[in-house]
Amino acid sequence: xxxxxxxxxxxxxxxxxxxxxxxxxxxxxxxxxxxxxxxxxxxxxxxxxxxxxxxxxxxxxxxxxxxxxxxxxxxxxxxxxxxxxxxxxxxxxxxxxxxxxxxxxxxxxxxxxxxxxxxxxxxxxxxxxxxxxxxxxxxxxxxxxxxxxxxxxxxxxxxxxxxxxxxxxxxxxxxxxxxx
Numbered sequence: 001x002x003x004x005x006x007x008x009x010x011x012x013x014x015x016x017x018x019x020x021x022x023x024x025x026x027x028x029x030x031x032x033x034x035x036x037x038x039x040x041x042x043x044x045x046x047x048x049x050x051x052x053x054x055x056x057x058x059x060x061x062x063x064x065x066x067x068x069x070x071x072x073x074x075x076x077x078x079x080x081x082x083x084x085x086x087x088x089x090x091x092x093x094x095x096x097x098x099x100x101x102x103x104x105x106x107x108x109x110x111x112x113x114x115x116x117x118x119x120x121x122x123x124x125x126x127x128x129x130x131x132x133x134x135x136x137x138x139x140x141x142x143x144x145x146x147x148x149x150x151x152x153x154x155x156x157x158x159x160x161x162x163x164x165x166x167x168x169x170x171x172x173x174x175x176x177x178x179x180x
Contacts, residue, residue, distance in 0.1 A: 006033050013044050016077040022084050031090035042090045045081050046106035046115060052078060053110035053160075060158060079114055092124050102128060108140045108168060111160035116167055126173035137173040141165060149175050 002010070009029050012020035025031065031041050038044050052075050059066050066074070086092070092103055104124045107115035120126065130139045141149040144161050149169065154162055 002033070002035060005029055006035075009041065010035055010038065010044060013041055013081060014048065016048070016081065018077050018080045018084070021081050025084055025088045031085050031088045040091065040094055040103075042082070042085050042092055042103045043094075043101075043106065045078065045085060046103040046110075046119075047101075049075075049078055049107055049110035049112045049115055053112065056111075056160065057158070075112070075114065078112075079118075082115055082118060086118065086122065092119055092122050101130060104128070105130060105136050105139065108136055108164050109143055111144075111158065111164045113160060113163045113167055116164055120167070120171045126168050126171050127179065129176070133176070135174055135176045135179060137165065137168050138176040140168070141175075148177070 005024065005027075006029065009021070009024050011017075012024060034040055035044070039047075055074060056066060056071065094102065101109075102124070104116065104119045104126065105128070107119055126137065127135050129135055132139070134142065137149050141147060141152060144157070144165075145152050149165060152165070
């Protein structure tokens with residue numbers, strides 16, 4: 001059972017209320033508790049990046065892609081909260097309540113290069129496997145393109161998808177078949 005402060009903290013995370021999140025961390029909320037349904041706070045934040053990604057994809061599909069400044073502005077609250085959790089020593093290496101996905105998988109599935117960079121800088125393993133026994137690189141390649149990394153037709157990739165997968169690869173991420 002979550003405490004009132006933990007419930008309030010999750011509400012602030014989901015609302016992207018940066019100031020409340022920072023204040024609660026300053027007041028001593030431990031960033032490493034587990035909500036039985038939503039997982040760890042860092043998982044909630046990284047999973048929430050999908051809202052940003054969905055908005056970006058809709059703009060691309062409408063033929064009105066966001067400017068770099070608009071992308072940064074829309075992403076900033078997510079990154080501010082992720083940075084606050086990192087500063088508060090959140091465990092970035094644990095996966096969600098079902099053990100299916102972790103923060104790096106969530107950030108990569110949202111093609112969020114800045115979040116992926118932050119997690120990789122903190123030594124999150126890019127070769128962890130998902131619930132289908134696929135590495136993050138293979139899993140995200142299949143998610144975006146329905147094929148493995150080495151079969152991607154980059155001409156159909158959005159810039160964020162390509163940058164995310166190339167960033168993982170640059171940090172020694174392997175395809176599942178490379179680890180077999």
